[in-house]
Amino acid sequence: MYKYDYLIVGGGIIGLTIARELKARMPKKTVCILEKEKDVAFHSSGRNSGVLHAGFYYSADSLKAKFTKEGNQAMKEYCRLHQLPINECGKLVIAANEDELNGLKELKRRGDLNGVNLTWVDEKDIDQYDKNAKTYKKALFSPSTASVDPLLVCQTMKQELVEKGVDFYFQTKYIKSNGNHIETNKEVLTCDYFINAAGLYADQIAKDFGFGKKYTVIPFKGIYLRYAENKASVTMNIYPVPNLNNPFLGVHYTKTVDGTIKIGPTAIPAFWRENYRGLERFNLKEFLRIIYYETKLFVTNAFQFRRLAFTEMKKYRKKYLIHLAKGLVRNINDRGFEKSIKPGIRAQLLNTETLELVQDFVIEGDKESIHVLNAVSPGFTCSIPFARYIVDVMMKKKEDKIMIGGATE
Template identity: 65%
Template sequence: MKRYDYVVVGAGIIGLTIARELKSRWKECSVCMIEKEPDVAYHSSGRNSGVLHAGFYYTADSLKARFTRDGNRAMRDYCEKKGIQINRCGKIVVATDEEELKGLEELKRRAERNGVELLWMEEEEVQRLDPNVRTYQKALYSPSTASVDPIEVCQAIKADNAGMGIDMRYSTKYERFNGGVVHCDSGPIGCRYLINAAGLYADRIAHGLGFGKKYTIIPFKGIYLKYAKNKTDVVTNIYPVPNLANPFLGVHFTKTVDGSIKIGPTAIPSFWRENYKGLENFRLDEMISILIYEAKLFFTNSFNFRKLAFEEMRKYDKSRLIQASLKMVKNVDAQGFGNFMRPGIRAQLLNRETLELVQDFVIEGDNRSLHVLNAVSPAFTCAFPFARHVVDQMETLNN
């Protein structure tokens, strides 16, 4: 049985950057990553929009406000250094009426408190940037918002990690951790310290070691629809004013790294954790547990879950998803959309006691293990500074 100083569970963007940070900080330490899939970024990290967010949606006292702002710069710098393509297309947040202008004003206040560049634009200025954008009186423009290919980024970090001597064990499923041994389906691995970055299953691993007991993960399915007609009808990312009471940003136009256009995502409550398509990856125990919590949310109507569930489920109908997007643009062909793209699942943490969605990063641990319970969106953007924070917390717990 080979022994390591650190074993990281999960090879998404968070696990990859944590392992990288460990080896960067302590070059002599031994690090092993275990991943139940045959390669990195099989789930959220490889299925997200690829948008590098700027950090103006979040309250100044939140971890994700700081990590998004700093992570945007760090990820852009990393991509430039590695020759990874970036689409620096920016983002316009539009309003549809007087009430939504107040929402824009709140976003502008948050941007100023967070130290994020966010610019007011009158309608005429918006038209010069993207003639197809429809807004009421004015809009907000984020010049630092950009798009990358998330799988390309994860593969680059994977290559970095291999070059640093980090061992990668794929198709290796975590079972339990005790007595300094990580038990996996492929055999035991000796381990001084365990870091749980298992995404959709992070809560289950944490519960097995006595952490995160008041939390559970509720999965939400995000689906995008590709605009197949051309790549030119939309020039920039176009977002609506979000409902800041929940963590979902609403249906929007995304410009991908190759200039393609897509709309989405949905936030459809899922029935099991990897509920991507049909009965694929079906788990009865997961479905029963999730349905119990979704029923509680439905009957208590916590964070207006009832309306959210009905509205999002209807977006399985392509025409409804398209209609939700058209209010933000002047002239996009409703018949020009193609097929649904590969769906993603958001691992959204729920506080079981308050029945509220947790909207910031949550880490728990001790001197044997540390658990990333909520790598909340936009975790991809936040990855580099968040990884430093995780390792800082681990150091604190071990002193």
């Protein structure tokens, strides 16, 4: 039986950055990471777009606003330090009509409150930023938005942690806990402190420790299409004005770290947590629970779920997805889009009492464990300062021996 000072469940970017922060502060403490897959970043962290967001979508009182701007710079610094590629291409947010122009004004207001550099662009000048972009009267330009290779970042961080003495247990699945004894599918490990960064399964693990009682994960599938015809057709990220009542940013153009263009993502309600393709990784228990809540959302039409579900399901049709993307640019060839690339699943937290999608990060815990819930986009961008914050909170609560809970404590 192996004993560790800190045991982390989850080998995604949040688990990796927490381990990195722990070793930076306490190099002599023992740390391990349990990961049920054969390597790090198998799920959301390795399947996201790689966009480093600037931080203007989020209300100023949120953890997302607190860490996105700082995280953008921290991740760029990490990539430069380790000689990893960065595409500092920027982003345009464009409007389609007068209502969306008001949406741009709200984004600018939030950006100003969050200290994010945003520039107004007149319709007549937009081709100076991207010759293919089009907008209604105005657009917003974000110079700090960039792209990195998320899988390469995670692999580099894994190697860094191995060199610092962090133990990785791959294909090792958390089963249950009994005090500080953590049972896995292979062995029992013990720890002084337990850290739950399990992404899609964080809510389930939290409940074993008496946390996350009013939350459940509702998975949403994100699909992208790659544009193969000409990498120069779009030179930067081009986004629509999002519906700020939900956490999804709409179909947009992403410029990846190697200059590839892709459109997406969808936010299609999934039916089990790892519902990537067909019946792959089907789980009946998850299916029944998720269908129960999705049916409840459909019947009550909470946050206009019916409209969201119908609109997103239509995006399974390649033609419809391309149609939405075409509205953001002057000219793009429909036939230039290849079949969908590796899909991702967003581990979106639902408050089961209010039937609202949780917009911010959530942390719950006490003197023995901490649970990172709803670390969805821009979780990758925020990860380095967010991990610092999590360890700060963890240390304080270990000393104070006070239970914590909620998004902003």
